[in-house]
Amino acid sequence: MTYVPKQAENGFEVTPHELTEVERSPSSPCIFTQAEEQENVIHEHADTSQPDDHTPLKWRNINDILAQCNLCIVEPEKYEEAAQDKVWIKAMEEELSIIEKNKTWELVDRPSDKQVIGVKWVFKTKLNLDGSVQKNKARLVAKGYVQKPGIDYNETFAPVARLDTIRTLIALAAQRSWKLFQLDVKSAFLNGILQEEVYVDQPEGFVINGKEDKVYKLYKALYGLKQAPRAWYGEIDSYFAKCGFEKSLSEATLYTKTRGEHDILIVSIYVDDIVYTGNNQEMLDEFKEDMKEKYEMSDLGLLHHFLGMGVIQTDSSIFIHQKKYASALLDKFGLKECKSVSIPLVATEKLSKEDGSGAADEEQYRKLVGSLLYLTATRPDVMYAASLLARYMHGPSNKHYGAAKRVLRYVKGTLDYGLHYMKGKKAVLVGFCDSDWGGSVDDSKSTSGYAFSFWSGVFSWASVK
Structure with a gap:
């Protein structure tokens, strides 16, 4: 539609x-x-x-x-614009309802010895893969940029799943004929318990009459707070430990739970996105119901879309791709109707910092190369080219920009490429590595690359100088 x-x-x-x-x-x-x-x-x-x-x-x-x-789906930039549309008013009310339900804050007198942090509304229209409107979302965020370290917050780091881990999980599910499922935690950061004493202003448009001078004391995190990601990770990590999950020693966002000698449930989290799989349907259903009871959840069913990657699960394989993202890149950089090429780079061409071809638009070049680097999430075939071009982010030349556009021309002819993980294949870990010898024209350093496949598809790769 x-x-x-x-x-x-x-x-x-x-x-x-x-x-x-x-x-x-x-x-x-x-x-x-x-x-x-x-x-x-x-x-x-x-x-x-x-x-x-x-x-x-x-x-x-x-x-x-x-x-x-x-273009007609306009996202308001401030509250005054959103207040003119019932759709956005409803979205703001839903956000505040979740905050109240989570017991995130309490209305108190304004403290005289503490900084009160401002808040603002952020509006976003979420779209489906086909471009149709999925949801109008209003988010109340704290102005965390005014927070002072050691007073308003201490630690801020929070881990997320590596793409290698996600691909390995997908490969495992394909080989074992397991189904991958996805859950989304609604307003995940609002569940993180704060260790610091933090106060925020009442949100614009929802100031309580007669209590204009009062502020909210936070017991749980708000989006925008510097410690919000860490608070949420601490909350979900603690909950998984109570539920009997064992955390991976090498991946802080990967959890496993076993029952008996053969049944297993594997869960990977990426902020508020949860991917899980296993060989026992009862364990899968119990996990889903437990999560729904503990947090406000969206049950997305079978995994179809994750971190910009499309996931196609069939009876015989799992295929992941970024076709929509790649097509959008061609549109963005004006190469939608370009002629495709068979390889990403010219094999005999050597790139260098000083090639005498004139300066290119540095901002556009960075956007293009950064976009190509994200495309490597499912496209190891452009990993070397993207890594090579990333060496020239500062002061790129027209020759560098032309090489980057050539990679897009290669992408144009390979839009349907992705990673195909077959079911029932023998579980064998295979690794390949190679290196040139002083291949860099600028400093004579070598470039090394590797790729590892497990079962039927590649799950980890890199190209570094």
Whole structure:
């Protein structure tokens, strides 16, 4: 279902339509009405009712129209804008309801010897994989940038799952014919218990009449506090320990629980996203129900989308990919219609800091290379190229930028690439490594690379100088 705007009495509202026919007029430049389905294009008509409008008859691609429609999904930047829309008002009320339910704070007199931290509303429209609206989310965040170390907070570090661990878990599930499931903790940071004494102002738009001078004393964390991630990790880690889970010695976010000699449940957490699998359906169901009872949870069912990666589970394999992300990169950097190439880099070309080709846009180059580095989550085939280009983040040349764009041209021809983990394959750990000899033109240092596969697919790789 695609969401497009239609004109309302006091603005534009978003309503679902399968396809749209676009009409233009000077008085109404963006009016959308429902029309019959067409295959890949939308017919745009000139408004003949206006004699001075000579817009010619032409065809527009459906994707171009949908891109413009997305512009109508505007996220408010401040409370005054959000207060004009019932959807955002409801989202703010839901956020405060969760805070109250969690017993996150208590209204108290303003302290004279403590700093009171301000809060603000942050608004975000969450989209589904197909671009449709999933949820309008309002988040109350603390202005943590005013916190003072040693007074308002102490430690802030909190671990997250490594991608190597996630891929290993997926490979294991594929080999053992297990299903992967996902849970999402609603407002996870609000569950973290604070060790420090912290006060915040009442949120804008929800100041209690007659108690304007009072503030909230926090017992649990708010988003934006510097110690919020650590407080949440401490809470979930403590809960897992009470439930009989054993934490991995090498991965602080990986937990296992066994029953008898053969049954096992494996859980990996990435902030508020929880991925779990195992060979005992009863243990899986018990874990899900226990988590729902302890925290506000969203049961996402089978794992389909995680950290920007698409996950396709079938009876014979598990496939992970970043096709949507890769396609978005091509659009972002203007290479949607480019001609693809067969390899990421020119094999005989040597890159160096001083190549005399002139300076490139440093900001654009960093955006492009950073995007390529994230693409390596499921694309080891571009790991070497992305790692090589990352050496020139400071002062890139036009030659470097051209090489980076060539990698995108390679991605254009390999959008469907990803990692395929087969079920039932023999459990064998295989590693490959290689290195050149003084390959760097700038400092004669060598570049080393490795890749490890477990069962049927690669799960860990790197390319470093």
